[in-house]
Amino acid sequence: MRMEQCPNCDKPTGHKRALGWGTFFAVILTGGLWLIAIPWYDLRCIVCGAPIAPHGALNLFLTLIAALIGIMTLTNVFFVFYSYYF
Secondary structure (H helix, E strand, O other), rough: OEEEOOOOOOOOEEEEEEEOOOHHHHHHHOOOHHHHHHHHHHEOOOOOOEEEOOOOOHHHHHHHHHHHHHHHHHHHHHHHHHHHHH
């Protein structure tokens, strides 16, 4: 956790990544590959939940790459199971 000035609260608070049930299910559905995307989650204020300054275009690019890897993994798993049972 990092201590920084929150632009929303206007006071020094802790900032951390918010991991919830959506992250848990994404990790399960992609066989753990979604763990690659967690370092690019925005840091959020622990008081108000507002994100601090985003990482910009690099953050968006890397998140899209991680999402594409997840989609490809799910597609491959579907076709493997489909070809095995049918």
